[in-house]
Amino acid sequence: MAAVGLIHNRCLTIKDGVIDESAALTLMSEDADDVASACCLTHELWSQVLELGIAMYLLADQLGWVSIVPLLVVLCRFFIGAPGKDPG
Numbered sequence: 001m002a003a004v005g006l007i008h009n010r011c012l013t014i015k016d017g018v019i020d021e022s023a024a025l026t027l028m029s030e031d032a033d034d035v036a037s038a039c040c041l042t043h044e045l046w047s048q049v050l051e052l053g054i055a056m057y058l059l060a061d062q063l064g065w066v067s068i069v070p071l072l073v074v075l076c077r078f079f080i081g082a083p084g085k086d087p088g
Contacts, residue, residue, distance in 0.1 A: 054069075056071060
């Protein structure tokens, strides 16, 4: 978020009559927000994969080979799609 502050500071110090640069800086601020959001999503992705691995290990430790059934159900629903969902 420091990039957004620097961009905002630059917008406030632009000379009067320089419109082209301020439009570009507005777009750069939006891009900085998008990068920050992408970083959060990246951390969510790896942490959920790790969480799934730990959960499957703990479940397998308690139930044995039957513990793969919930994972198979999730994968089938992912590849086949939800029932009642219009594919088109």
